[in-house]
Amino acid sequence: MSTQVKFVQGNEACVEAALYAGLDFFAGYPITPSTEIAELLSRRLPMAGGKFIQMEDELASICAIIGASLTGHKVMTATSGPGFSLMQEALGYAIMAEIPCVIVDVQRGGPSTGIPTHGSQGDIMQARWGTHGDHAIIALTASNHQDVFAMTIEAFNMAETYRTPVILLFDEIVGHMREKLVLPEPGEMPLVERLRTSVQGGVNYHPYLPREDGRLPMSDFGGVHRYNVTGLYHDMWGFPSADPGVAHGLIRHLVDKIENRTNQLARYKEYFLEDAEIVMVSYGSAARSALHVVKNRRNRGERLGLLELQTLWPFPRDIVREKCAQAEAVLVVELNMGQVMQEVKKALDHPEKVFLANRIDGVFITPTDIRKILRLIQGKGV
Amino acid sequence: MALKDYLRQRFFPHMWCPGCGHGTVLNSLLRAVEQLGLSKNEIVMASGIGCSSRISGYVDFHTLHTLHGRALAFATGVKLSQPELNVIVPMGDGDALAIGGNHFIHACRRNIDITAIVMNNRIYGMTGGQFSPMSGVGINATTAPFQNIDRDFDVVKMATAAGATFVARSTTYHAQQAADLIKQAILHEGFSVVEILSQCPTHFGRKNKQGAAADMMERYKDITVPVGSKKKAENPDLIERGIFVQEEAPEYCREYDKIIAKAMKG
Ligand SMILES: Cc1ncc(C[n+]2csc(CCOP(=O)(O)OP(=O)(O)O)c2C)c(N)n1
Ligand code: SF4
Numbered sequence: 001m002s003t004q005v006k007f008v009q010g011n012e013a014c015v016e017a018a019l020y021a022g023l024d025f026f027a028g029y030p031i032t033p034s035t036e037i038a039e040l041l042s043r044r045l046p047m048a049g050g051k052f053i054q055m056e057d058e059l060a061s062i063c064a065i066i067g068a069s070l071t072g073h074k075v076m077t078a079t080s081g082p083g084f085s086l087m088q089e090a091l092g093y094a095i096m097a098e099i100p101c102v103i104v105d106v107q108r109g110g111p112s113t114g115i116p117t118h119g120s121q122g123d124i125m126q127a128r129w130g131t132h133g134d135h136a137i138i139a140l141t142a143s144n145h146q147d148v149f150a151m152t153i154e155a156f157n158m159a160e161t162y163r164t165p166v167i168l169l170f171d172e173i174v175g176h177m178r179e180k181l182v183l184p185e186p187g188e189m190p191l192v193e194r195l196r197t198s199v200q201g202g203v204n205y206h207p208y209l210p211r212e213d214g215r216l217p218m219s220d221f222g223g224v225h226r227y228n229v230t231g232l233y234h235d236m237w238g239f240p241s242a243d244p245g246v247a248h249g250l251i252r253h254l255v256d257k258i259e260n261r262t263n264q265l266a267r268y269k270e271y272f273l274e275d276a277e278i279v280m281v282s283y284g285s286a287a288r289s290a291l292h293v294v295k296n297r298r299n300r301g302e303r304l305g306l307l308e309l310q311t312l313w314p315f316p317r318d319i320v321r322e323k324c325a326q327a328e329a330v331l332v333v334e335l336n337m338g339q340v341m342q343e344v345k346k347a348l349d350h351p352e353k354v355f356l357a358n359r360i361d362g363v364f365i366t367p368t369d370i371r372k373i374l375r376l377i378q379g380k381g382v
Numbered sequence: 383m384a385l386k387d388y389l390r391q392r393f394f395p396h397m398w399c400p401g402c403g404h405g406t407v408l409n410s411l412l413r414a415v416e417q418l419g420l421s422k423n424e425i426v427m428a429s430g431i432g433c434s435s436r437i438s439g440y441v442d443f444h445t446l447h448t449l450h451g452r453a454l455a456f457a458t459g460v461k462l463s464q465p466e467l468n469v470i471v472p473m474g475d476g477d478a479l480a481i482g483g484n485h486f487i488h489a490c491r492r493n494i495d496i497t498a499i500v501m502n503n504r505i506y507g508m509t510g511g512q513f514s515p516m517s518g519v520g521i522n523a524t525t526a527p528f529q530n531i532d533r534d535f536d537v538v539k540m541a542t543a544a545g546a547t548f549v550a551r552s553t554t555y556h557a558q559q560a561a562d563l564i565k566q567a568i569l570h571e572g573f574s575v576v577e578i579l580s581q582c583p584t585h586f587g588r589k590n591k592q593g594a595a596a597d598m599m600e601r602y603k604d605i606t607v608p609v610g611s612k613k614k615a616e617n618p619d620l621i622e623r624g625i626f627v628q629e630e631a632p633e634y635c636r637e638y639d640k641i642i643a644k645a646m647k648g
Contacts, residue, residue, distance in 0.1 A: 025463050046645035051462055051638060056488040060455035063448065067428065067459025070446065071467070075459075093449055221426050221444040221460060222467045228390075228439055230447040239393065240439065240447075 004183040010174040011036040011078075013145040013181045014104060015044065017152030018076050020184070021191055023102075024050035025073040027064035029057050029083060032116040033172040034106035037078035058083035062090040062103065069099050070229065072194065072220035074156060078104035080172075081123055082113060085130070091165055092131035093231045095254060098208070098216060100159035100194070102152075104168040106175040109362045118362030119172035121284055121335040127167045128313050134251055136258035138265060139167040139313040143287040145181045148174060150189075151310055154267060157192040162257055163216050169312060171335065173285035173364055194218060201225065208250075209236040214257060259314050266316035269308040270323060272298055276305025278377065279324050280357075281344055282333035283309040285364065290333040292367045293374070312340065317347035324348055329377045333357045333370055388412045388422065390442050397436055401595025403554040403580030404434050407472070407501050410557050410578070412441070414564035425468045428457040430482060432474035433508045434501040434580070443470075451482030454489045457496050465495070465635035468568060475502040475516040479537065483515070490544035493572045494634035499564065500537055500575065503582035511585030522589040538626050541575040548574035549627040553602035554581060556623060563625065572633050579606075579621075 008016070015037055018026075026045055028038040038054065045052040051068075055061040058079050065075035079087065084105045094101055107123045109115035123130075127139040138158050142148040148170065155166040197217035199205040201224030210216050219225040228238040233247045241247070258265070271294055273279065282290040287308045297304040307323045309316065324330045324344070330353055332341040338356045345351035357373040359365045375381060389412075398404050415425065425443040429435035431450035438445040444467075448456045453471050461469045478486050478500045489496060505523060506512040513523035518534035526532075541549045548570040552560040560578050567574035581587060581598035592598050607613045609624035 025459070027459060043645070046638075046642045047648075049642055049646070051642075053458070053462055053638075055455065055458070056484055059452060060458070060485055060488070063452045063455035064459030064462070067446065067456040067461075068463035069459075070444075071460055071464040073463050075463075089449055090452065221446070222423065222464050224423060226422060226442055226444050228445045228447065230439070231449060232447070237392070 003185070006181045006183060007178060008145065008181050009036060009176055009178055010145055010148050010170060011106065011176070012040060013148040014152050014168065014170065015040045016181065016183060017149040018102070018156070019044060019048065020189070021153045021156035022074045022193070023076050023156070024048070025065060025068040025075045026051070026077065027053045027055050027061040027068070028077050028079065029055055029061050031080045031083045033108055033175050034078045034080045034104060037104060037106075058086040059090065062087040062094075065101050066090065066094050066097075066099050069101050070221045076102040076104065078106065080106050080108045080116070081110040084123060084126065088130040092133060092135065094165040095131065095135050095137070096231045097229045098163040098254075099165070100163055101165045102155045102159055102168060103165055104170065107169060107171045115362040117172070119285060119335060119364060120360070120362065121169075121171050121286065121339070123169060124312060124336065124339040127169055134255060136255045137167065137313050138162070138164060138258060138311070139169050140267065140310055141169045141284045141312055142310060143174065143284055143308060145179050147310065149181060151267065153189055153191065157190070158265065160192045160194050161215070163218070164258065169284070171284045196220070197225065199225070206236040207238050208234065210253070262314040262316060263318055265311055265314060266319050267310035268316060268319060269310065271306040271308070273305040273307060273323055275303050276326070277303040277328045278305070278331060278374070279327040280304065280306045280331045280333055281309065281320065281324070281340070282306065283312060283340065284335075286333045286335050289365050289367050289370055293370045296367070309340070315343045315347070317343070320344055320347040328353065330354045331357055331370075331373060331377060333365060335359055335365060383416060385409070385412045385416060388415060388442055389440055393440050396440055398433060399584045401581070401583045402433065403503060403582070403595070403599075404437065404501055406554040406557050407499065407560065407578050407580055408437050408440065410560035411437075411470070411472070411499065411564055413561040414568060417561070417565055418568060420468060420568075424466070425470060426457070426460050427470045427472070428453045428460060429472050430474070430477040431508070432477045432506070433582075434472055434474035435477060437472045451477055451480070452485060453477070454482060454485040454496065454498065458489060458492075458494055461494055461496055462635055462638065469496045470499065470568065471496055472499045472501060474507070475500060475504060476506045476514040479515045479535070487540070487544040490541050490546040490573050490575070492634045493545060493547055493631050495571050496573055497564070497567045498573070498575045500577045501580040502537065502577055503580050503586055505582050505586040507582045507585055511589060537575065537577045542627050546575045546627065547572035547629050547631045548625070550575070550625045551577040551579075551621070552623050553579040553599075553606055555599040555602040556606075559623065566625070570628065572631055
């Protein structure tokens with residue numbers, strides 16, 4: 001078998017990975033810079049016997065994929081900031097009702113319509129706290145197409161494993177940039193399939209009763225088990241309940257199933273961290289420039305390193321803490337006003353050693369931009 | 383199967399006020415399902431939020447109690463992903479036509495094989511009696527203390543204009559007819575809308591001096607006539623009951639199957 005190499009946009013890498021992971025239902029509404037995902041899937045899904053539907057808006061899109069997930073399908077929607085804002089109520093529903101689904105947000109500048117055709121990483125906190133109420137969320141990102149592929153597969157796997165929505169937070173730059181993508185052979189990357197209940201028809205099935213390992217086997221709508229799904233606080237049957245004990249147990253379960261696995265869910269890459277005096281922490285497209293600077297400086301003997309985050313939520317605080325422990329300075333590189341920097345500060349014993357290199361003007365952060373901040377940190381003046 | 387076999391006993395007592403019309407709609411719906419001999423496993427009921435939407439909890443089908451206004455969007459995902467399922471969506475008038483109005487017209491337009499039942503009590507029951515898009519001018523509501531100036535619209539006309547291929551109306555007074563219309567709506571291949579006037583004595587009735595539940599139902603008898611009746615010509619204020627639209631048109635899921643066949647041929 002010959003390995004297939006493609007030269008594609010990041011959005012297409014996401015599509016390839018979603019299909020590889022077994023996506024067979026997509027609902028969406030066009031929005032720059034994510035539209036290519038919908039366009040490609042409108043062709044590719046029916047070719048593989050799957051289904052694509054263009055809904056009337058993003059509210060409907062996320063609701064439709066939740067409905068399709070319940071009948072046993074692997075589902076996804078894709079959008080950008082304004083659409084992601086519209087999806088927040090239903091995102092909370094998927095969290096509450098524990099429905100596996102993948103939501104791609106190819107970030108552009110905001111708030112509001114902002115700057116549709118330019119990159120940003122401004123939705124990090126919206127992914128975390130956009131929907132109301134206490135909850136936990138998984139959000140992944142990537143800086144290059146091979147990693148877009150890998151993280152998309154991870155997103156589907158985590159969604160199925162933990163019965164939860166997973167957000168893929170890409171950015172316009174990665175989404176639209178073209179580069180090489182090596183497609184893995186079928187079977188090469190592990191896929192998690194839906195865990196279905198082994199309870200026979202006619203026997204009580206509890207859709208919200210976790211097994212010993214914490215997982216909740218599902219039963220497809222249309223199958224032998226009829227049960228209720230609701231966004232209200234509910235018991236193990238899925239029946240609404242106002243019992244304080246049930247409510248407490250439910251919210252703890254929803255949060256703990258993710259937050260207690262923070263280290264297990266952490267995906268990251270590290271470059272030259274062993275002896276780094278200055279550690280950069282970055283992710284998505286910004287990490288490309290950060291890596292460029294780190295490599296250059298290493299050639300000149302300067303002890304710089306890079307921690308590239310791929311899991312943004314739950315925030316991998318132990319890992320950040322460990323990797324930055326020896327650093328004299330930590331420089332967070334991102335395309336927003338410090339959304340991840342605040343998390344890094346919270347994770348470290350010495351938040352005063354954390355600095356920010358950023359851009360919020362829709363322009364991609366360059367190595368030169370980062371070098372300017374480095375000079376300041378290193379006391380070399382402007 | 384007896385009607386009670388379609389109910390989830392654990393869910394009772396129900397949350398509706400005494401005299402609420404929504405229980406009568408539930409009864410008509412179950413009669414329809416029973417008469418059609420449908421298996422409980424092949425029915426998915428999706429609903430939004432409201433007193434009416436609580437219907438989904440009480441029935442022993444696959445039930446999806448969702449978000450205010452969004453039930454049809456969820457239902458579209460269920461139906462398109464698994465077209466052999468029968469998908470029924472009970473909705474309140476606010477749920478269907480205010481917050482969910484956009485989903486409503488687009489579901490009509492797509493002609494996807496879903497049965498929508500609009501339980502029209504002309505008020506927001508669950509939140510305590512605010513006016514809805516169906517209340518109409520001159521109605522009293524908690525958010526219209528000086529009487530409502532918001533004009534209402536006609537569900538039947540709107541569903542028809544938006545492309546629904548089965549459109550009907552009845553009332554809780556005419557529960558037999560309602561059951562029969564729901565039955566035909568389920569059988570119809572395409573998007574069907576059945577509007578059922580359903581009394582909310584607690585809020586609409588009290589605020590608008592329409593008396594108790596029984597009086598409100600009697601009123602449905604007085605203010606409605608069968609479709610095409612001569613009385614309507616004489617008195618345009620009368621509301622027609624019956625089937626307004628029943629036509630065959632390409633159904634969305636079937637059309638999508640053709641897309642798959644086309645795409646697979648390459
Ligand atoms: C997004 C959102 N907005 C508002 C509400 C509050 N709310 C719940 S039910 C309802 C109206 C219910 O009226 P209707 O749909 O006519 O159904 P009824 O209760 O009269 O049967 C409203 C406004 C909500 N649950 N969600
Ligand atoms: S408030 Fe009105 S609609 Fe709600 S249950 Fe009571 S009578 Fe029915």
